[in-house]
Amino acid sequence: MTGKKPDLRSPDSLDFLRPGIHFTPVAGFMNDPNGLVFDGTQYHLYYQHNPKAAYSAEICWGHATSHDLLSWKDQPIALHNTPEGQAFSGCALLDTENTSGLFDGFDGPNIVALYTRSLPTRQSQYLAVSHDDGQSFTSYESNPVLDIGSPDFRDPQVLWHEPSAQWVMVIAEVDRHRIGFYGSTNLIDWTVLSHFGPAGLPTVNYECPNLIEIRDEGGKRRWVLFVSINPGSPMGGSVTQYFIGNFDGRAFTPCDGILRLTDFAKDAYALQVWSNMPDDEAVSIAWMGNWQYCQELPTPDWRGVMTLPRTMSIRQDTHGYPRLVQVPRGLEPFRQSLLSESAFSLNEASRREIGLPESGAIELVIRLTAAMPRPVEHGPVGPTINRFELAFANAGGERLSVGYDVPSSQIWLDRSKLRGFDHAFFTGRFSAPVDTTLYPDRRTLDLHLILDGCAFELYANQYLETATALVYPEQPFDRLYLSAEGTDFLIEALEINTLDKTMERATL
Numbered sequence: 316m317t318g319k320k321p322d323l324r325s326p327d328s329l330d331f332l333r334p335g336i337h338f339t340p341v342a343g344f345m346n347d348p349n350g351l352v353f354d355g356t357q358y359h360l361y362y363q364h365n366p367k368a369a370y371s372a373e374i375c376w377g378h379a380t381s382h383d384l385l386s387w388k389d390q391p392i393a394l395h396n397t398p399e400g401q402a403f404s405g406c407a408l409l410d411t412e413n414t415s416g417l418f419d420g421f422d423g424p425n426i427v428a429l430y431t432r433s434l435p436t437r438q439s440q441y442l443a444v445s446h447d448d449g450q451s452f453t454s455y456e457s458n459p460v461l462d463i464g465s466p467d468f469r470d471p472q473v474l475w476h477e478p479s480a481q482w483v484m485v486i487a488e489v490d491r492h493r494i495g496f497y498g499s500t501n502l503i504d505w506t507v508l509s510h511f512g513p514a515g516l517p518t519v520n521y522e523c524p525n526l527i528e529i530r531d532e533g534g535k536r537r538w539v540l541f542v543s544i545n546p547g548s549p550m551g552g553s554v555t556q557y558f559i560g561n562f563d564g565r566a567f568t569p570c571d572g573i574l575r576l577t578d579f580a581k582d583a584y585a586l587q588v589w590s591n592m593p594d595d596e597a598v599s600i601a602w603m604g605n606w607q608y609c610q611e612l613p614t615p616d617w618r619g620v621m622t623l624p625r626t627m628s629i630r631q632d633t634h635g636y637p638r639l640v641q642v643p644r645g646l647e648p649f650r651q652s653l654l655s656e657s658a659f660s661l662n663e664a665s666r667r668e669i670g671l672p673e674s675g676a677i678e679l680v681i682r683l684t685a686a687m688p689r690p691v692e693h694g695p696v697g698p699t700i701n702r703f704e705l706a707f708a709n710a711g712g713e714r715l716s717v718g719y720d721v722p723s724s725q726i727w728l729d730r731s732k733l734r735g736f737d738h739a740f741f742t743g744r745f746s747a748p749v750d751t752t753l754y755p756d757r758r759t760l761d762l763h764l765i766l767d768g769c770a771f772e773l774y775a776n777q778y779l780e781t782a783t784a785l786v787y788p789e790q791p792f793d794r795l796y797l798s799a800e801g802t803d804f805l806i807e808a809l810e811i812n813t814l815d816k817t818m819e820r821a822t823l
Contacts, residue, residue, distance in 0.1 A: 333614075333617070333768050334769065336385060336765075336814050336817050336818070337770040337818075339619060339620050339621075341389060343364060343369055344365040344369050344370050344372075344618050344619055345621075346363040346585065346602050346604060347363045347523060347585035347587070348362050349361040349363060349404050349587070350405060350407030351407065352407040353589055353591045353593070354409065355409075355591070356382075356424075358380065358383075358384050358589065360378070360380070360387065361378050363377075366392065369617060370610045370618070374402060376402050376430070385646075386817040390450060391450065391451070393450070399441075399458075403431035405428060405429050405430025405470065406429055406471060406587075407426055407429075408473055408590050409424055415442075415444070423448065427502060429441070429460075429471045430443075430471065431469040432459065433469065437465070439468070440460055440462070440471050440484075457503075460502070460504075461484070463488075467520075468489065469522065470486060471485070474526060481500055482501075483497070483526070484499070485526045487520075487521040487522050487523065487542075488521070489521050491510075493511060495507065496509045496510065508564075514569070515544070515558070516548070516549070518545070519545065522544070522545060522585065523555075523586070525586065525587055526562065527539055527597055528595070528597075529627050530629070531628060532629070537560075538560055538562040539559050540560070540562075541555055541586050542555070542557070543556075545584070546606065550579075551605075551742055552605040552740060553584045553604075554577075555577045555586045555601065556576050557639060559637045571636070578781050579780060579782050580745045581605050582784050582785045583783035584605065585602045586600070588627075599625050599641070600623075601783070602620075603620040608740050620769065622772065623765065625642060625643055628640045630777075630779065632753070632779070633753065641778055641781050643765065646678065650814060652812055653671075653672075658808075659805075659809075660806070661703070661798070662803050663801060663802055663803050665799055666796055667796070668794055668796055669811070670795075671792060672793075673793045675813050677707075677766045677811065677814070678814055679795075679811050680761075680762070680810045681806065681808065682760070683807060684758050684760075684807060685719075685803075686802050686805065700801045701722055702799075702800045702801060704716055704718040704797075704800070705718065705795070706798070707794075708794050708796055709788060709792050709793055709794070711734075711788075713792075716728075717729075719749070721758055721802065724757075725749065726749055726760070726776075726780065727746040728746070728782045729745075730786050734788070734789050735789045736787035750779065753777055766792070769787055771783070772784075
């Protein structure tokens with residue numbers, strides 16, 4: 316690389332790293348999404364927020380609203396840090412029938428927040444209500460509504476369970492490595508129903524549970540329990556795991572013993588789902604971060620990014636296992652076509668270069684098929700390498716690459732050749748297997764990529780595989796390389812779009 320290295324302590328040098336379509340805070344620190352609710356008119360995103368500094372302390376609930384889940388408008392702080400404790404994670408819901416009795420005489424969306432107040436020696440659950448469309452909340456006078464005398468008891472999510480005619484709270488009993496299920500008819504008085512766990516990965520902390528019914532692709536509803544863990548991810552640090560099963564109003568029972576993760580990279584955590592969605596659509600969002608390095612990232616005035624909203628469904632794979640499908644939601648109105656091609660060949664040992672704008676978000680969709688027959692033939696020096704690689708690059712030699720190894724049916728994500736951030740825990744490479752039985756031709760792969768400042772999302776294998784990664788190059792990417800090794804590839808379709816900026820932030 317030539318020229319002066321940018322000073323990563325200077326906010327001016329980081330403008331190109333701030334996303335323009337992913338949600339970020341104006342300043343300060345942001346982590347878990349909270350209180351996701353559609354009030355019938357607009358979507359609310361509350362979030363863990365320190366407005367005073369770019370690290371986790373004095374946490375309150377930040378707030379933004381949207382009409383499309385992508386164009387967000389900042390709102391005032393909704394829940395403040397108080398002497399009763401920091402305002403940790405929780406949920407928001409509509410008490411439409413006024414089961415709490417706290418909305419007598421009020422004509423409007425009856426928004427309730429249930430969340431954790433956290434002190435160094437105690438975490439307990441608080442209730443607050445809003446009489447101004449979710450802009451501010453009044454604390455229930457007899458708080459806390461649930462307290463088991465634990466310093467690690469947090470992150471309530473509440474849903475209405477129609478068959479049992481009760482509210483059900485799922486909450487992390489962190490130090491016991493289990494999820495608690497509690498029931499109530501009025502959101503105030505709670506009784507224990509059951510517990511789930513320990514299950515899945517061995518870990519230190521269980522956090523941010525979510526329970527939701529998600530339709531499979533045949534229309535059948537399946538209960539899914541999401542549990543975030545930290546640390547304990549096989550990739551290092553924090554990750555979200557999920558269990559598919561049944562819920563009868565008291566207990567959750569998984570349908571099998573398979574461990575499933577929502578992401579095969581490192582930067583999707585604390586997944587939360589919106590309540591009161593039209594047509595019971597299952598939509599999630601997660602914090603793009605990892606507790607191993609989130610407070611040391613090279614963005615001194617702001618730290619924190621949310622993933623794109625994702626519509627979720629369940630697909631039965633060809634082996635008979637139910638899997639989560641995650642599709643980025645609502646991008647269509649923001650697309651501006653940059654390139655669209657179909658049915659062209661990328662020959663063995665060749666490389667194609669495509670110019671990219673240096674600013675703004677890029678969306679890329681590609682479907683390809685390798686020409687190599689299976690099984691792999693072995694030459695005099697060993698097996699032939701048959702791979703496809705797609706790399707975002709710049710003149711400084713930095714590369715962010717995604718690739719497909721045909722013989723092993725694996726995809727990879729490699730951010731190790733970026734030089735804007737160096738940290739012992741900032742793992743550079745990730746990979747996942749591809750279920751090629753889903754394709755008529757088992758040498759086929761589809762990829763959907765979104766690159767937006769420091770936010771990179773990868774969807775592959777018909778949205779069964781998802782990777783979410785923070786990326787910190789020293790310079791903006793201004794070119795894209797497509798290359799083939801060992802065999803020809805047919806590029807069945809290639810679309811590259813720019814995405815219009817949706818957030819009023821200081822980006823290029």
